Amino acid sequence: MAKSQTWLFRALALSVTAMLIAACGGATVTPAPASGGPQATGGPKATDAPTGPKPGGTIYVLTQSEQWNQVDPQRNYTGEDLAFFGGTLMRALTAYKFSADAAEGTSLVPDMATDLGTATNGGKTWSFTLRDGVTWQDGSDVTCADIKYGVSRTFATSVINQGPTYAVVYLDIPTEADGSSAYKGPYAVGTPAAVVGQDLYDKAVTCDGKTISFNLSKPIADFNYTVTLGFGAVRESDDTGETYGTIAPFLVSNGPYKIDSYTTGNGGKMILVRNENWKASSDGYRKAYPDKWEVHFGIDPKVEDQRIMQSAGNDAFAVQYGQIQPENLAVIFDDPDHTKAEFGARAISGFDPYSRYYWIDNNKVPNVKIRQAMAVALDRAAIRKNIGGEFAGAYADGLVKPNIGGDYKATEFWTSFFGQPVPDSGDPVLAKKLITDSGVAAPTLVFNFADTPTNQKTAAIVIDSLGKAGITVTPAPLEPGKYYSIVFNPETSGDFGTAGWGADWPNASTVLPPLLTQAGGWDLSQLDDPAVNAAVDAALTELDRTKQMGLWQAINKKSAEEVNTIPTFFGLSQTIAGTKVGPLYRWAAYGSWPYGEMYVTE
Amino acid sequence: MAAYIVRRVLLMITLLFILSITVFVLFNLLPGDPARLTCGKSCTPIVIEQNRHRLGYDLPIQEQYFKFVGGIFFGRVFSPESPKPIICEAPCLGYSFNRHEEVLSLIMRSAPVTFWLAIGAFIIWITVGVSLGIYAALRRGRWPDRLVMGISLIGYSLPSFFVGLLLMFFVVIQWQWLPYPSYVSPFEDPFAFLQTMILPWIVLAILYAAFYMRLTRNQVLEVFNDDFVRTARAKGLPERTVVVKHALRAGLTPIVTAAGLDLAGLLGGAIISENIFSLPGLGALAVDSITNSDLPLITGITLLTAALIIFANLIVDLLYAVIDPRVRLV
Numbered sequence: 001m002a003k004s005q006t007w008l009f010r011a012l013a014l015s016v017t018a019m020l021i022a023a024c025g026g027a028t029v030t031p032a033p034a035s036g037g038p039q040a041t042g043g044p045k046a047t048d049a050p051t052g053p054k055p056g057g058t059i060y061v062l063t064q065s066e067q068w069n070q071v072d073p074q075r076n077y078t079g080e081d082l083a084f085f086g087g088t089l090m091r092a093l094t095a096y097k098f099s100a101d102a103a104e105g106t107s108l109v110p111d112m113a114t115d116l117g118t119a120t121n122g123g124k125t126w127s128f129t130l131r132d133g134v135t136w137q138d139g140s141d142v143t144c145a146d147i148k149y150g151v152s153r154t155f156a157t158s159v160i161n162q163g164p165t166y167a168v169v170y171l172d173i174p175t176e177a178d179g180s181s182a183y184k185g186p187y188a189v190g191t192p193a194a195v196v197g198q199d200l201y202d203k204a205v206t207c208d209g210k211t212i213s214f215n216l217s218k219p220i221a222d223f224n225y226t227v228t229l230g231f232g233a234v235r236e237s238d239d240t241g242e243t244y245g246t247i248a249p250f251l252v253s254n255g256p257y258k259i260d261s262y263t264t265g266n267g268g269k270m271i272l273v274r275n276e277n278w279k280a281s282s283d284g285y286r287k288a289y290p291d292k293w294e295v296h297f298g299i300d301p302k303v304e305d306q307r308i309m310q311s312a313g314n315d316a317f318a319v320q321y322g323q324i325q326p327e328n329l330a331v332i333f334d335d336p337d338h339t340k341a342e343f344g345a346r347a348i349s350g351f352d353p354y355s356r357y358y359w360i361d362n363n364k365v366p367n368v369k370i371r372q373a374m375a376v377a378l379d380r381a382a383i384r385k386n387i388g389g390e391f392a393g394a395y396a397d398g399l400v401k402p403n404i405g406g407d408y409k410a411t412e413f414w415t416s417f418f419g420q421p422v423p424d425s426g427d428p429v430l431a432k433k434l435i436t437d438s439g440v441a442a443p444t445l446v447f448n449f450a451d452t453p454t455n456q457k458t459a460a461i462v463i464d465s466l467g468k469a470g471i472t473v474t475p476a477p478l479e480p481g482k483y484y485s486i487v488f489n490p491e492t493s494g495d496f497g498t499a500g501w502g503a504d505w506p507n508a509s510t511v512l513p514p515l516l517t518q519a520g521g522w523d524l525s526q527l528d529d530p531a532v533n534a535a536v537d538a539a540l541t542e543l544d545r546t547k548q549m550g551l552w553q554a555i556n557k558k559s560a561e562e563v564n565t566i567p568t569f570f571g572l573s574q575t576i577a578g579t580k581v582g583p584l585y586r587w588a589a590y591g592s593w594p595y596g597e598m599y600v601t602e
Numbered sequence: 603m604a605a606y607i608v609r610r611v612l613l614m615i616t617l618l619f620i621l622s623i624t625v626f627v628l629f630n631l632l633p634g635d636p637a638r639l640t641c642g643k644s645c646t647p648i649v650i651e652q653n654r655h656r657l658g659y660d661l662p663i664q665e666q667y668f669k670f671v672g673g674i675f676f677g678r679v680f681s682p683e684s685p686k687p688i689i690c691e692a693p694c695l696g697y698s699f700n701r702h703e704e705v706l707s708l709i710m711r712s713a714p715v716t717f718w719l720a721i722g723a724f725i726i727w728i729t730v731g732v733s734l735g736i737y738a739a740l741r742r743g744r745w746p747d748r749l750v751m752g753i754s755l756i757g758y759s760l761p762s763f764f765v766g767l768l769l770m771f772f773v774v775i776q777w778q779w780l781p782y783p784s785y786v787s788p789f790e791d792p793f794a795f796l797q798t799m800i801l802p803w804i805v806l807a808i809l810y811a812a813f814y815m816r817l818t819r820n821q822v823l824e825v826f827n828d829d830f831v832r833t834a835r836a837k838g839l840p841e842r843t844v845v846v847k848h849a850l851r852a853g854l855t856p857i858v859t860a861a862g863l864d865l866a867g868l869l870g871g872a873i874i875s876e877n878i879f880s881l882p883g884l885g886a887l888a889v890d891s892i893t894n895s896d897l898p899l900i901t902g903i904t905l906l907t908a909a910l911i912i913f914a915n916l917i918v919d920l921l922y923a924v925i926d927p928r929v930r931l932v
Contacts, residue, residue: 066890067701158652159681165649180648242681242688246702264701265712265890266882267785298886300878302767306775313778 052582057600058292059581060314063321064301067264071245073232074153075163079353079502079590080321082229087286087596088272088293089253093117093128093147093212093227095285096506096589098597105588106405106506108224111285112142112233112254116224123219123543124172128227130210133282137258137275142233144207149186150234152201156185159241164230164504171204172217173197187241219541221548225505254278256288266298289599301325308576309343316578317600319593324574329391336390336572343576350586351403352573353502355396355511358566359487359524360496365445369438370471371563372418374445374496377431379465380568381424386457393569395424398560399501399515400508400552401570403588406545407508409553413560413567431469442470448487448497451477455498490526499524500571506589508552509540516559525564532559603923610919614912621908625901626667636895656681657699670696670901695905696898698891705902708887713906715785716883719875720868722799723806728861731811735818736850742823750815757812766805766878773801783879802875810864817860821853828852854925859918866914870907 061084070076073090086095093113099105108116113128120127134142153160154167157180174182183197183204206213220226234244238252245251250259257272272293280288299307305328307315324332324347333339336349358378360371380395387393398411414422418430435442447462449455456477463473476494478486487493501522504510513536514520518528520536532555539551560567577584577593580601587594637654654660658669669678673694680688680697688704690697695705738750773779780797788795825831826849834844873885884903891899 066886157649158656161649161653161656178648240686242699243686243702264703266876266880266886267783268882296880298877298880298882300767300770300880303770303775303878303880306771307782310775312775 052601053287053289053597053599054601055289055291055599057290057602058294058314058317059290059598059600060318060578061293061295061321062299062304062308062315062318063295063297064299064304065321066266066298067268068270068295070162071251071259071262072160072163073150073234073245073251074160074230075245076232077163077229080592083587083590083592084295084321084595085255086228087255087594087598088257089251089255089259090232091134091142091254091283092232094224095228095596096587098587098594100583100585100587102403102588103405105594106403108228109285111283112147117227119221119223119543121215123221123223123541124216125213126216126220126223126227127211127213128224130212131282133279134254135277135279135282136235137253137277139277142254144210144212146233146235147212147231148205148207149236149239150232151205151230152183152186153234153239154185154230155181155183155201156187156241159185159187166226166230166504170214170216170218170220170223170226171201172215173200173204186236186239219543220509221539221541221543221545222505222507222509225507225509228505256280256283256286257293264297268297270295270297285596287597287599289597295321302327305576308578311346311579316580319577319581319598320575322575324576326388326391329574332576333391333574336394336574346579346584347574347576348584348586349391349572349574351394351401351588351591352571353403353591354500354571355399355401355502355567356393356498356500356569356571357396357399358496358568359499360563360565361490361493362525362527362529362564363490364495364526365443367438367440368562369434370440370443371566373431373434373438373469374466374471375413375563375566376418376422376434377426377428377466377469377471378566378568379424379426379461381426382461382465383458384424384569386461387454387569391572391574393571396567396570398556398567399565400511400556401503403506403570403591404503404508404511405506405588406549407506407511407552407556409557411557411560413557417561426465426468428465428468431466431471435470442472443495444472444474445496446474446476446494448476448478448483448494450480450483450498452480458498487524493524496566497524499565508556512536512552512555512559513540516555516564527564532564607916607920610916614909614916617912618905618909622670622901622905623667625904626663626670626897629895629897629900630663636897670898695902698896698899700891700894700896701899705898708899709884709902709906712882712884712887714787715881716869716872716876716885718788718795718799719802719806719872719881719883720865722803723810723868723872724861724865726803726807727810727814730807731814732818732857734811735815736822736845738815738819739822739826740845747819751819754812754815757808758816760808762805762809762872763874763878765808766802766875769801769805770878783881785881798879798881802872802879802881805875805878806868806872814857814860818853818857821856822849825849825853851925855922858921858925862914862918862921863911866911869910869914870903 069078069081071085076082076085076090086092091112093111094108094116095111097104097107097109110116112130112134114131117126117128119125130142130144136142151167154163154165168181176182181197183201188196204215214223216223233254235252240249250262253259253275256275256278258275260271260273262270274291278288301322302325304320304322305325308318308320309328309332332343332347333349339345339347360374365371384390384392395414397413400408402408420430422430447459449459459475459477463475466473487497501511501515514522516527516532517523517536535551535555539548539555542548542551559565573591582599582601583594583597585594637650637657637659651660658666661669672678673690673692673696675692677692677694678690680690688697690704693706695709697704698708701708734750738747741747774782780801783798783801785798786794831844831849834848870884872883873889875881876883876886877889884906887899888903891903
């Protein structure tokens with residue numbers, strides 16, 4: 001028996017040895033890969049701090065996303081993507097200043113244009129002149145026609161989708177009976193020009209040498225902000241339509257870098273190398289410090305956290321695209337305002353782009369005292385605890401968020417409006433008094449929410465806290481995928497429900513008009529108040545930015561007091577970077593890293 | 603035998619046909635609106651309808667299905683309004699507007715990763731699992747048997763996401779014994795390939811090997827009690843011959859069945875391992891397609907996985923006849 005079993009031992013030993021050789025051999029012999037993985041020499045101590053700007057090196061962006069949302073100037077729409085591509089590949093007429101200060105970081109600076117644009121015709125015409133030396137990656141000039149063509153792509157809504165559509169909304173081009181633009185975009189090949197509406201577009205957007213003019217259907221005071229979003233240049237000869245930017249031939253850059261390769265999915269990478277035809281003299285905005293950018297896709301979020309926390313090898317030069325996982329927050333932070341000493345300034349908690357609020361159908365709940373009672377009774381502290389505690393968000397006092405810059409001013413709704421502070425956990429006594437003052441009976445209300453486990457618990461808190469004030473709440477959960485399509489229709493929606501909104505650019509013009517007017521497109525509260533509409537129009541057309549800020553602040557305060565919505569939380573998010581990359585701050589313009597001025601320190 | 607194979611292949615095609623219809627119907631019953639998902643924040647009902655039309659979701663479900671099947675045989679053209687319409691040559695399994703790539707191309711790019719992941723893990727778990735299973739059976743009731751069964755119990759109890767994260771944290775991040783996984787083809791850089799795949803292989807192999815230790819041990823023990831083994835020993839055959847030529851061969855049939863199906867299942871994607879180790883395999887692709895309600899991709903991957911399992915069943919059945927001469931395929 002003993003002899004017969006020897007072969008079994010041999011087979012077993014052979015297989016185990018093979019595994020060990022494979023595992024151990026790689027660790028001792030292999031040099032670190034040129035990119036990606038950690039180096040054998042080990043990393044720096046976690047407390048090492050970036051020492052200052054230094055040209056050269058590679059910055060790594062680690063993300064769990066499988067790919068970029070979009071790599072197309074007309075479809076790029078999320079904050080972090082706008083910040084990354086704006087800093088590397090895609091120039092715009094204007095851009096946001098790099099600054100850790102929220103007000104300064106949301107102020108405009110010229111980019112491809114020589115200045116911040118000139119408004120004429122009472123703010124209905126905006127002109128921008130291209131500066132000299134702005135080129136594509138092949139060295140040819142970026143022309144007015146390239147910008148005009150790029151903007152025209154927005155109108156091809158059947159091909160160029162998912163992007164911002166401000167060009168369609170703002171440019172002075174008539175609409176069809178169904179509400180669509182009379183101009184159908186540049187792709188309607190073979191269609192008579194009259195049907196395509198090319199002549200209409202040519203009147204709305206004109207080129208005069210290096211000056212491009214946009215003729216708008218109404219005065220837009222902050223149109224020079226608008227042009228940061230979806231108004232990038234695309235050369236007609238490069239345009240591949242549906243696939244532009246996503247597959248080879250890759251997007252043609254006019255920034256300091258160009259795409260070397262792009263693969264999606266787990267293990268996918270986008271590698272950017274220097275664009276040798278970019279001239280620093282034509283670009284006073286981007287610093288272009290690193291020689292190379294590597295974006296690594298499909299990284300498990302837990303692994304991503306650990307890699308950057310450890311910050312070893314190339315991970316010391318990495319920044320996180322995304323958020324720190326909840327289980328690691330207590331490891332990295334004492335609280336949202338203070339990181340633990342070992343992580344220093346390389347972990348950041350700051351505002352994300354979103355404000356959370358509860359919409360109230362103002363037609364179904366027309367009594368302002370009842371709406372105020374709802375707000376006062378709401379146990380916001382319990383709701384915040386349920387959605388993640390203090391790391392999830394700060395208590396909101398209005399729809400406009402502090403990181404929007406000068407348009408924000410504290411409304412003091414929770415602190416002094418009622419002559420007494422309203423506790424975060426709600427004040428049922430004050431709420432009952434407001435109901436008594438309203439002159440109507442305590443209502444029975446239907447509460448809509450997307451049916452998720454977290455929202456179910458939130459609904460229970462809403463029912464309980466409003467119930468203490470005598471308001472009966474009936475929950476009406478909706479399938480998450482169909483939530484907005486149902487609550488947008490007053491015939492199918494309840495009386496109030498959950499919602500969120502992020503500003504498109506740092507101006508309350510992308511917050512208050514959408515949320516408080518029917519024309520804005522996101523008026524879940526069904527508000528159609530002539531006074532509000534007039535105030536919004538006045539602010540939209542006010543060309544003096546300082547005056548405009550005051551107007552927005554007043555509208556925001558009034559809306560909070562009228563409780564057209566119940567503002568709940570200003571969303572926060574937390575993120576981390578390696579020890580050898582800087583500068584590390586949350587850029588208020590996009591709630592992102594300031595990619596355009598980032599550097600490695602060794 | 604030939605008639606049997608032809609019959610099974612015909613059955614396989616029928617099953618795939620039924621499955622493809624089921625996937626289409628099920629997808630349409632799922633909550634959510636794929637057209638809305640393709641539309642950004644500033645979406646209007648008009649744009650949603652345009653997207654629905656562009657993606658073909660405005661067509662009756664049977665027409666969508668016929669277009670899909672037609673694409674397999676004759677190819678299709680997507681986004682005809684684009685300056686460069688997307689021409690998907692036959693066999694066209696569809697086009698992923700989310701990934702901006704043909705479904706077949708996405709699958710063909712991911713399939714080799716999953717193939718190598720599955721094959722490597724399979725070799726390890728079969729070698730270790732079957733070897734230790736036989737070893738334990740030969741020492742039934744003694745400490746080696748108990749030790750192997752103990753190891754098996756532990757291996758079976760450890761979820762792959764736990765083992766995977768543990769290995770990743772310590773071996774790669776903390777100790778840096780291996781570089782961060784970055785898949786390369788074994789034909790391109792065999793050494794980097796081994797460095798990337800060794801941990802995922804181990805993670806998968808631990809779970810499966812534990813199962814195969816128990817399965818093999820039990821099968822071998824059962825066969826040891828059969829009359830023909832006792833007869834072989836009584837005839838004075840060497841123990842090695844008794845074990846290898848008689849007992850093992852008879853005991854292998856259920857192991858082959860299980861191994862075939864397990865391998866086929868893994869070839870459809872090992873979701874947890876692929877995600878932890880950032881491997882661009884079919885499992886990760888499947889998760890992404892479901893998250894994004896990417897019907898063409900979901901359909902393509904489902905059909906491929908089903909085809910693999912059905913094909914593996916066929917191979918297993920054929921192997922029966924090779925392993926056990928008593929089995930006749932008719």
